[in-house]
Amino acid sequence: FFLCGFIDISYGNSSEINIEINKSNNYIINPDYIEYEKLTPDEKEKVSLIPFKYIHNYEITPSVRFNALSPKNYYGALPNSYDLRNVGGNRYIPNIKDQKNLSLCWAFASNSTLESYLLKKNMGNYNFSENQPDYVASYLDSRHLFGSGNSIYNVVDYWFRGNSPVNESYFGPYFVEYRNKNLNEFMNDNNTAIDIREVNIFPSLNTEYYMKNHGFAYTKTIIDNYNQIIKQHIIDNGALTAGIYWYFYNPSKNLVYNNGSSPFATYSSTGHAITIIGWNDNYGDINGDGKNDGAWLAMNSWGAGNTDYFYISYYDIDVTEALVGIVNLATKSWTNSYLTAQSESRNLANQSETFIFKKGTQNETVDSVKIFYEGISNKNFKVEVSDGINSYISTPKQMNFGINTFNLNNLLLTGEEVSVTLYEGYGELYSLALFTKKTSNNLALFLYEDSKNNFKNEINDNLNYYVITKNIVSGTAYSIKVTDDTNKDITSSFTQTKNDLVNGYSTFSLKLNNKISANNFTVTVTSSTASDTKKYTITNMTGSGTLSDPYIITEAEELIFLNNSDSYYKLGKNIDMYKSTKDNNYGIYYNNGNGWEPIDFYGNLDGNGHIIYNLYSSSGGLFNNLDNATIKNIKLDSFNINVINSNYSEIGILSNVIGNNTQLSNISIEESSVYSPNCSGGISGMFYSANIKNVKINAEIS
Structure with missing residues (x-):
């Protein structure tokens, strides 16, 4: 099996070799x-x-050390x-x-x-x-x-x-x-x-x-x-x-x-x-x-x-x-699979990470937990599975690049939710899955909202959802209904894009055709045998998004509305991102430990002298791509960008990439850090063309 460390092999009369992680920390x-x-x-x-x-x-160099890359x-x-x-x-x-x-x-x-x-x-x-x-x-x-x-x-x-x-x-x-x-x-x-x-x-x-x-x-x-x-x-x-x-x-x-x-x-x-x-x-x-x-x-x-x-x-x-x-x-030997809704890499960074799955009322027994692992091998993980009533903690297991399985046979799950917690890990987790054996043929359907939704009640806004199902025949028909806070049917206000229902994991999206007058609406997904609902609260962000009347951002949750937007925005107060990116229970941008997911922006953001601080991300900076954008009068403080693997090739604190015709002025980056094997910088990882005036950076790049 493959492990990164030291290998007990020799060549002739020469010394052993040391196979070491290259300077890009195992990823290129x-x-x-x-x-x-x-x-x-x-x-x-x-x-x-x-x-x-x-x-x-x-990177392989002569050495007298031993390596555990393969069995000794x-x-x-x-x-x-x-x-x-x-x-x-x-x-x-x-x-x-x-x-x-x-x-x-x-x-x-x-x-x-x-x-x-x-x-x-x-x-x-x-x-x-x-x-x-x-x-x-x-x-x-x-x-x-x-x-x-x-x-x-x-x-x-x-x-x-x-x-x-x-x-x-x-x-x-x-x-x-x-x-x-x-x-x-x-x-x-x-x-x-x-x-x-x-x-x-x-x-x-x-x-x-x-x-x-x-x-x-x-x-x-x-x-x-x-x-x-x-x-x-x-x-x-x-x-x-x-x-x-x-x-x-x-x-x-x-x-x-x-x-x-x-x-x-x-x-x-x-x-x-x-x-x-x-x-x-x-x-x-x-x-x-x-x-x-x-x-x-x-x-x-x-x-x-x-x-x-x-x-x-x-x-x-x-x-x-x-x-x-x-x-x-x-x-x-398993009959049910619980996959993490978004199979994206996330940095475990020597801390525990917990994944919550809705199980329903039927009893099940655990078969195994699998990890598709991308990270530094020769590192140990251990897994705890719990339904709040019964729990089991595995012995530590050495991770290999690829599929790794913890055998957890016969733990009885009676609670309606089950959590899987990883301990002692370091590296990149591509995805995690829990496999169980059913004790009944009960059917279940659970609805999850995509954390990257940025619905502003504007024409063409999109909402994306995941549907997690059990014991439902793939291809089963299902319906989507949207009701407002008075229970009025407003489904016709949306265009639906539905993927076929697959037992385990499916997706659909809603695109707004007409603005909604209510403050809240509820999405209900129903098959012939099961259903689930998800409530959505429309933002109270003021403004109309124009130069003379910009949207006023006062909460961390409202930053996502900048995603793919070309409107005008202004900060109404300082924004603390710690809870939203680091809190497992309440963080809207927690993303299973990934933290903030960088967004594309084509509009105008006036920080109005305010600060965005304590942002954590394992994918990149505040923005992924700035193109024809204006950013001014803002301070970014205590950003922690800790990237071992990312979907983005360039990483920067303000933006991973700064594209064409972008205007940057009166920007301060303080007490922040970027750790990444990719092209990295304080303000951006890749720069095309921009006008920059009065930008101050105090950051550690490694």
């Missing part, structure tokens, strides 16, 4: 992903394997070659499959990895559907087209959610033309065949850097040691999923080798997910000197006899960027 934006984002939409459609957005790259108990010297097609007469990989004319290599490679693990552990011969995760991708991302490319990282997320895998015997033989499928056929965890409990996303090795800066001999030492981790995983757990670019395939050598000399745009469309099934230390001459430098044995998905097996050089710069392996799975 994948250079290939940056290049991918530069492609046109038409070019992106041709990409079969989307690069990971973030990779945890490692190697079972003797590893063989020079290994082939899962024949291990003592046993075959531990599935037969070659054929993806035909679809770009579903990512589904074939990940399924082959799963099927190999099951064969290696003598758990049976499975054949999972490759079409089913393609339909899941289309549901979770409306931009995904049938049969198109995807990221292996997303597949790991489907496993984490319990969406996949599904047996092909259920979903039907592989097909290459779109078929109408009932939502309940592919978004139904009752059909999930296997519960995938532990998955490692292995560290990316910066081979290109070491070859260019340290030469072949030094790089060989590093790769030989790193490869022991991968080889031991193959011996213990079977195949791994990886990504390469077929542009670099040499048919005369049956070898893929990218040395980093070609621009990404020349080969981006040839990204391809494959399955690593072994190795040969005596294969693959990359220097033309007649010496074989070592290569991974890989399995393809283009049908038998069509380059079905080939090699990838140990020195290929891409092979470790999307390297995923299964460490543990089991027969599915």
